[in-house]
Amino acid sequence: MTVFTKIPKQVEEVMEKWNGSTSRRNFLKGSGLLVVSFGAAMASVNPLSSWAQSETAAAAQAAGPYPDPDFRQIDSWIVIHEDSTATFYVGKTDGGQGTGTAFRQMMADELDIAFNKTDLIMGRTDITVDQGGSGASDGIARDGQAMRRVAAEARRVLLEMASTRFGVPVDQLAVSEGVITVKADPSKKVAYGELIGGSRFNVTLTGNNINATTGVAKVKAVGDLKIVGQPIQRYDIPPKVDGSLQWAVDAKVPGMVHARNVRPPVAGAKLISIDESSVRGIPGFIQVVSKGNYVAVVCEREEQAIKAARQLKVNWQKPATESFPTSEDLYKYMRNATPTSLTRDRPGVRLPSVVGNPDAALASAAKVIEAEYDFPFQGHTAIGPAHAMADPSNGQMTIWSNDMKAYGLRTGVADFLGMPRDRVRVIWLDGPQLWGRTAADDAGFEAAFLAKEVGRPVRMQWMRHEETAWDTKGPAFTFKLRGGLDAQGNLIALEYNARTVDYNHLGYNDPDTVLIAQLMGRRPSAPASGGASSPSEMYDIPNRRKTTHVVRLPLVWETPLRTGNLRDPNGPQITFAGESFIDELAAAAKADPVEFRLRLLTASTDDDNQFKRARAIAAVKAAAAAYGWDTRPSPKPLGAGTILTGRGISYCDRNSTVVVEIAEVEVNRETGHVWVKRLVCAHDCGLVINPDGLRGTIEGNMLHGMSRALHEEVQFDTEKVTSVDWISHPTLTHADAPARIDIVLVNGDPNPNRPDLPAYGAGEAAIKPMVAAVANAIYDATGVRIRRVPFRDKRVLAALQAARV
Amino acid sequence: MSDITLKVNGRTHTLDIDPSTPLLYILRNDLGLLGPRFGCGLGQCGACTVIIKGAAVRSCITPTSTVQGAEITTLEGLAQDGTLHPIQQAWIDEQALQCGFCQNGQIMNAKALLDRNPDPTDAEIREGMVGNLCRCMTYYRIQAAIKRAANVISAARSASGKEVVG
Numbered sequence: 001m002t003v004f005t006k007i008p009k010q011v012e013e014v015m016e017k018w019n020g021s022t023s024r025r026n027f028l029k030g031s032g033l034l035v036v037s038f039g040a041a042m043a044s045v046n047p048l049s050s051w052a053q054s055e056t057a058a059a060a061q062a063a064g065p066y067p068d069p070d071f072r073q074i075d076s077w078i079v080i081h082e083d084s085t086a087t088f089y090v091g092k093t094d095g096g097q098g099t100g101t102a103f104r105q106m107m108a109d110e111l112d113i114a115f116n117k118t119d120l121i122m123g124r125t126d127i128t129v130d131q132g133g134s135g136a137s138d139g140i141a142r143d144g145q146a147m148r149r150v151a152a153e154a155r156r157v158l159l160e161m162a163s164t165r166f167g168v169p170v171d172q173l174a175v176s177e178g179v180i181t182v183k184a185d186p187s188k189k190v191a192y193g194e195l196i197g198g199s200r201f202n203v204t205l206t207g208n209n210i211n212a213t214t215g216v217a218k219v220k221a222v223g224d225l226k227i228v229g230q231p232i233q234r235y236d237i238p239p240k241v242d243g244s245l246q247w248a249v250d251a252k253v254p255g256m257v258h259a260r261n262v263r264p265p266v267a268g269a270k271l272i273s274i275d276e277s278s279v280r281g282i283p284g285f286i287q288v289v290s291k292g293n294y295v296a297v298v299c300e301r302e303e304q305a306i307k308a309a310r311q312l313k314v315n316w317q318k319p320a321t322e323s324f325p326t327s328e329d330l331y332k333y334m335r336n337a338t339p340t341s342l343t344r345d346r347p348g349v350r351l352p353s354v355v356g357n358p359d360a361a362l363a364s365a366a367k368v369i370e371a372e373y374d375f376p377f378q379g380h381t382a383i384g385p386a387h388a389m390a391d392p393s394n395g396q397m398t399i400w401s402n403d404m405k406a407y408g409l410r411t412g413v414a415d416f417l418g419m420p421r422d423r424v425r426v427i428w429l430d431g432p433q434l435w436g437r438t439a440a441d442d443a444g445f446e447a448a449f450l451a452k453e454v455g456r457p458v459r460m461q462w463m464r465h466e467e468t469a470w471d472t473k474g475p476a477f478t479f480k481l482r483g484g485l486d487a488q489g490n491l492i493a494l495e496y497n498a499r500t501v502d503y504n505h506l507g508y509n510d511p512d513t514v515l516i517a518q519l520m521g522r523r524p525s526a527p528a529s530g531g532a533s534s535p536s537e538m539y540d541i542p543n544r545r546k547t548t549h550v551v552r553l554p555l556v557w558e559t560p561l562r563t564g565n566l567r568d569p570n571g572p573q574i575t576f577a578g579e580s581f582i583d584e585l586a587a588a589a590k591a592d593p594v595e596f597r598l599r600l601l602t603a604s605t606d607d608d609n610q611f612k613r614a615r616a617i618a619a620v621k622a623a624a625a626a627y628g629w630d631t632r633p634s635p636k637p638l639g640a641g642t643i644l645t646g647r648g649i650s651y652c653d654r655n656s657t658v659v660v661e662i663a664e665v666e667v668n669r670e671t672g673h674v675w676v677k678r679l680v681c682a683h684d685c686g687l688v689i690n691p692d693g694l695r696g697t698i699e700g701n702m703l704h705g706m707s708r709a710l711h712e713e714v715q716f717d718t719e720k721v722t723s724v725d726w727i728s729h730p731t732l733t734h735a736d737a738p739a740r741i742d743i744v745l746v747n748g749d750p751n752p753n754r755p756d757l758p759a760y761g762a763g764e765a766a767i768k769p770m771v772a773a774v775a776n777a778i779y780d781a782t783g784v785r786i787r788r789v790p791f792r793d794k795r796v797l798a799a800l801q802a803a804r805v
Numbered sequence: 806m807s808d809i810t811l812k813v814n815g816r817t818h819t820l821d822i823d824p825s826t827p828l829l830y831i832l833r834n835d836l837g838l839l840g841p842r843f844g845c846g847l848g849q850c851g852a853c854t855v856i857i858k859g860a861a862v863r864s865c866i867t868p869t870s871t872v873q874g875a876e877i878t879t880l881e882g883l884a885q886d887g888t889l890h891p892i893q894q895a896w897i898d899e900q901a902l903q904c905g906f907c908q909n910g911q912i913m914n915a916k917a918l919l920d921r922n923p924d925p926t927d928a929e930i931r932e933g934m935v936g937n938l939c940r941c942m943t944y945y946r947i948q949a950a951i952k953r954a955a956n957v958i959s960a961a962r963s964a965s966g967k968e969v970v971g
Contacts, residue, residue: 095903095904096902096903096904096905096941097903098900233897233900234900236905237896237897237900237901237902237905238889238897240902240905240908241880241889241893241896241897241902241905241908241912242880242881242883242884242889242893243838243839243840243879243880243881243909244881246839247839247906249839249842249843249906250833250839283806283823301830301834302830302833302834303823303826303827303830306846381940382906382940383844383850383852383904383906383907383938383939383940383941384842384843384844384852384906385843385844430904430905430906431904431906432904432906432907432940433903433904433906433940433941434904461843463846464844464845464846464847464849692900693900696900696903696943696946697903699942699943699945699946700903700941700942700943703942703943703944703945704941704942706942707942725845725847725849726845726847726849726850726938727849731938731940732942732944733935733936733938733944734930734931734934734935734937734944734947734948735931735932735935736944737931737944737945737948738945739927741945
């Protein structure tokens with residue numbers, strides 16, 4: 001067993017400079033950063049659990065300040081220990097898709113070290129470089145590439161060292177699993193630990209920003225990668241199934257107390273008075289904290305805080321006017337509202353965008369089809385409500401959080417509390433699924449605020465009703481599409497109109513827009529304009545018009561209907577409309593849905609430099625082949641029994657990732673119940689780091705899409721959200737799981753001149769087409785088109801009955 | 806406050822607590838058993854599941870006073886002598902989870918399910934697990950892991966000719 005420090009060398013150096021009076025050893029001891037190495041037993045021992053267990057207990061004592069690690073030093077990213085193991089430090093977080101394992105694979109491969117001789121520290125603002133945390137599904141595509149380049153540079157430096165030691169040129173050396181050998185004389189060899197173990201690289205990297213970080217070395221060609229591409233098991237799963245991992249929800253320090261929020265009973269209510277005597281008798285009661293319309297209680301024990309929050313008597317004044325229409329009236333409201341603005345489809349593309357002459361084409365069309373679609377507000381409704389723990393010891397603020405964007409939380413809290421940024425640090429630990437929710441980490445701000453007010457470490461956790469009603473929402477949409485077919489059934493014109501209630505879309509850990517800031521009356525200079533996008537595909541349609549509008553609800557601030565990023569923020573909504581309508585056009589043309597799409601894709605030979613057209617055609621064909629698609633128009637002739645079966649296809653791209661999904665459904669004509677019995681996905685995200693991790697991510701995306709298709713809708717009356725738990729806000733369950741899922745990883749690159757196949761990202765792409773695939777399958781089975789999400793039994797049954805199915 | 810005696814994972818604890826406190830908070834905050842988690846506090850999601858007298862129980866709505874003296878097993882108590890329970894191993898083999906926050910409940914409920922029905926059909930697994938929610942929607946892999954665990958447990962039972970300790 002060797003002892004080493006779980007702190008990158010660059011940070012260690014800076015800490016010594018910052019705090020000359022504190023010896024390094026004392027700092028490390030105080031910060032809990034001295035731990036015992038797992039040495040030879042590394043493969044079988046989880047590095048996280050022992051580290052994390054010792055971590056929270058001691059870390060609160062760290063003296064600070066907490067400067068930013070310098071991303072232009074190898075020593076900020078990689079430490080090679082005396083036993084030739086390595087620790088990687090990256091500024092990312094893992095929301096459960098196994099990106100941590102993928103990052104280790106990428107770095108270990110470039111460094112030429114065995115995967116099980118490495119470990120990884122993520123998302124600690126004081127010791128890991130600021131890569132922003134997670135978001136936008138770019139962990140592999142962008143941040144991972146910087147990691148690869150740094151690891152490749154470290155390998156290059158180690159080879160130079162060995163070259164000097166043996167007196168032979170680098171090209172006469174070979175590297176395998178952390179050992180460098182002289183090719184001509186294999187008895188001459190040296191392990192990484194012998195070359196540099198416990199010492200600094202002292203090598204400066206270049207790059208204008210962290211995403212461009214690079215050394216001199218080039219990363220390996222895809223054909224030379226050995227660890228990348230392997231289905232290595234996730235290192236975080238064993239400690240998650242035996243209960244040993246410490247999660248953010250488990251963070252605990254001596255003297256810690258518990259807090260719960262007391263929310264306004266209706267949106268936009270104003271706090272008039274608080275009767276603190278209503279809770280003073282509760283054992284363990286410490287304090288009621290309130291500012292503006294923000295109210296919280298703090299008690300010694302958790303159950304005491306829960307009781308106090310329930311029992312606290314607060315006098316609220318309801319707003320004089322309605323805060324929003326009811327969820328039933330929402331779409332009518334949206335269609336009639338005056339838009340706040342035209343929005344951009346993507347940077348540089350002002351809407352409406354027009355190609356060809358859609359009006360003339362529609363006028364000349366043999367057949368014109370028109371349809372409207374509605375998509376509700378949907379919540380994140382994390383399985384574990386928002387939580388964080390904050391420790392104000394020593395004039396610093398340490399926040400243990402599952403914030404996917406830990407760095408933004410640090411900056412946001414420093415601003416919110418008026419503290420210097422280097423006095424605040426965030427320690428990321430695992431948490432419930434993110435999907436954008438913790439990009440605005442309300443609980444982290446609340447815990448820090450309360451810790452400062454109370455002067456003790458405070459653990460904040462939301463209750464279920466609060467999480468479901470008050471979390472950030474994916475925006476509702478209404479759509480109107482028109483399409484024109486010529487006499488041969490070719491699509492000659494397409495008009496797309498979308499409206500979304502995305503006004504005042506929440507920022508990332510913005511100290512003026514997180515919920516506590518809103519309730520306290522803080523406001524930015526103007527609400528965010530929000531935005532809608534349009535379906536992303538490679539269809540060649542000669543005449544098109546795309547128009548998108550944002551509309552606003554009456555209540556803009558302090559509302560539970562505040563929009564934020566929810567997994568592929570607009571994707572499921574716009575693709576539901578876009579790919580449902582393509583299916584409607586195919587049906588009007590009496591064309592097979594696969595054949596109709598292929599006709600639109602192959603109508604042009606134009607492509608972009610990501611070969612999206614060629615890859616889309618390949619993916620549509622791969623999905624159809626994997627499913628065993630029989631060519632015929634939809635719907636199929638109506639079956640005679642109670643159960644009607646059908647299949648639907650949906651295609652889109654997300655950035656440069658291409659996804660095609662086929663859903664096979666059983667629809668019960670007596671109950672309206674839809675079971676998605678089988679799913680097929682053809683998925684092309686470029687370079688695959690871990691195929692099993694990717695498959696799990698795709699499966700999760702598809703089933704999340706199914707949940708949004710079949711169950712999820714945030715409901716509200718004119719003053720409050722009425723979806724408050726798992727009864728009033730149902731989700732997918734075990735009963736909904738498909739009997740079979742087939743995933744085809746199409747990944748390939750039509751360009752043979754690109755040996756370093758780009759990775760395009762997979763965290764969100766496969767959720768995008770699923771809602772439309774289910775809708776199209778229901779149509780195929782029943783001949784009934786459901787144009788409003790979700791497809792709950794009652795809605796489907798009503799549609800079947802209306803169509804006399 | 807009063808003295809309550811709890812038997813958890815084979816150990817006996819006497820605690821001076823408010824006996825109406827839901828068991829979840831006592832397990833997590835007093836006994837440091839962090840497997841069971843708060844998900845809803847309403848008994849709707851299953852994240853807090855523990856096993857009491859062989860049955861899967863929602864600890865978030867179970868007053869501690871009602872389980873005095875009963876044998877309580879948490880996720881931490883499933884492994885025996887450092888060896889994971891076959892269900893836990895099956896979760897690893899199937900790489901069943903995404904974030905993993907709900908998986909305490911998935912595993913504990915699967916344990917109770919397989920204890921009372923060692924060879925469940927697909928429909929029985931769906932029905933038996935329907936109350937354990939997962940917002941990463943990993944149901945497909947969880948169901949595969951349960952089938953795998955059932956096979957492993959059944960094979961071990963056949964090989965030893967007796968009941969497997971679990």
